[in-house]
Amino acid sequence: MTDAAFPRPNYLPPAIPDRAPMLVAATALVAGFLLIAWLVDLRQASLFVLGGLLGATLYHASFGFTGGWRRMVVEKRGRGMRAQMLMIAVAAVAMIPLLAAGSLGGQALAPATAPVGVSVLVGAAIFGLGMQLGGGCGSGTLFTVGGGSSRMLVTLAFFIVGAVIGTAHLPWWLAQPSLPAISLGNEIGIGSAILATLAALGLVALVTALIEHRAHGNLEAEPAPARPGWTWILSGPWPLVGAGVLLALLNIATLLLAGHPWSVTFGFGLWGAKAAQVAGIPVETWEFWNWPGPQRALSSSVLADTVSVMNFGIILGAGLAASLAGKFAPKVAVPFLSMLAAAIGGILMGYGARLSFGCNIGALFSGIASGSLHGWLWFAAAFAGSWVGVWARPLFGLDGFAKK
Template sequence: MSDATINEGANSRPAFLPPVSADRLPLAVVAAALVAGFVALTVLVDLRQAALFLVGGLLGATLFHASFGFTGGWRRLVVERRGRGVRAQMFMIGVAAIAMIPLIAAGNLGGQALVGATAPVGVSVLVGAAIFGLGMQLGGGCGSGTLFTVGGGSSRMLVTLIFFILGALIGTAHLPWWLGQPSLPAIALGDVFGTGVAIAVTLAGLAAVAAVTVLIERRSHGALEQEPAPRREGWTWLLRGPWPLAGAGLLLALLNVATLLIAGHPWSVTFGFGLWGAKLAQAAGVPVSSWEFWTWPGPQQALTHSVLADTVSVLNFGVILGAAAAACLAGKFAPKVVVPLMSFAAAAIGGILMGYGARLSFGCNIGALFSGIASGSVHGWLWFAAAFAGSYIGVWARPLFGLDGLKRS
């Protein structure tokens, strides 16, 4: 996403206001949707869901203004040998882990039960994460990246999201079989080593990844890439961007902790996609309620209730609208209707692979990697390794669809 240009010589409007051609009508619509969503959730569900909706909005605005996605950061490391994006991701996870591991160990706070993003460590995670990594390079975004770019007006990413939902639904049909493959139980570092050691081990692992990116970058370029300075004086960059990756990572970490405290679980994305797909399939007459996955207590409850009662879905809605609001305020909301055929095909294939892979591996870059590692779960590290390997293959598969190996589609 490029910065909006400002004609400083001819424009007499104050610098902190959007240009005359700002996206006023879309902004009014998005603002109304945010207000209506908050009120509806407060009345129809409760204030907790409404608060999660606002947290999702802040997540979306942060992701948009920093263009904070895992897909581009991983691609830059592979192709350009630049690791600034990956280091920001490690920093973000580390900050969240310092707060989340002790909270999860406590089990509750103020009467709110707190559980981590833990999952079995096995073939399902290994295969699913690799599939997801491949898909995110073809689709052009990760789980969170798909949401915030859709909010920013990307028609191509809307294609990715639609097929992401389809892939997630298919994954719910197949997950019971995958869970029958070789696996270890969920392993939480806090349970094995205690809170202090779990934090230390997690931070050491994240620091090791960051150190590897430093070695790669210095070997290729001689020096590390510096964080770009804001291009506007004063505080106007808060509305127009870009936000520094490190600052955005810090804010995303704090918002994930807020999600844990409000929802009782860390930030997650892709369960909502599977639920949306199941709801649509059910409306079309598909008996998804008889599928084994949707007979399990958690999924069954989600399927029989409104999506407004699902914490993951509410967060997703907030992310989309928050990103849309940020795009409109920045004058960058610019939907493109035409999607070239090969780009459409890559988005569709990538979306299906991400949805399917995320369901097999208990989450995406957010639910499995970010929240998983920050919870002290070993499956998060396996997910990271497998997804990066799949992403590496995906980077070099992009030209087959006419996609550049570097530019975000």
């Protein structure tokens, strides 16, 4: 065989880091760690760093639920959704037994469970619609903001607004028909819960594979590394499968450190509530903010809230990853209709996440990995809402079913 039989890959040129944003993000990560360790404790500072690792992983793999679901609906390509199912499966194998134990090394472990009812059904459908208009899910909004997207800053701002409105209305929604929180681990046992969860996730992956094969005659393969050697680790892109496994491991680490699985959107509601207080709105009199957990968070620094510090870490970690890849490029000129879609999508996601006890992370990923039945209801309702959102995207000049 000659060398001509094995042509060299056409690698991308070496990435040129964006030095200024790289230094800002790296400095902020170090300073944030030291500040949180000083003001709170080392555990909280470690969660901040864990958030940074999540942000870098999400950015380098472009690992978002929004795009993966849209590709399945529009292009009949399910590689993204299969990576999501694998991610949840890996986390579930570890988290269901850990949560059944209730604690580890003196750290209490609480599952991401919630009532199974109208609130979740309606909230998840609203969220699914909103994420297609907003252009990102809960985690997707954070890592794209970190990557420099000005449009996603609009989505995030209105996400926060919607989350605060959701806290005002949640007590009414909880009064609607509902079953209590149902944990598969408690109902059918740990082993059976793991097997049932893996079987259901596998079924979803199989359905996406069958649809894709029928539409294209093949399954889309993971692309080869775009850069030689190990340089792609710093500059990306990362393979979806590898990123999914890493995100699962980081969620397990979150459970062990924070005492609860990875969550995103409670932090948005908290930030909005604190801003509302500054503006003179007495959110502290609302029923939601008088429940023990929310009341404690509202009366404390945001740096004491595990969800908030991880969200800050995700933004900075994504910013550092984007800078190392030479892709930190804020885009200011965004069409009006696109901005309008971002605002509407943000409000819908914030409101829907609060009604349904989380987003694609807190309700879907962490919920199903905890063995919670509400995570499956969230998945079904959100996917239906997402389908409607894909249909509505062309109304705002965005690609959707009109994509060729």
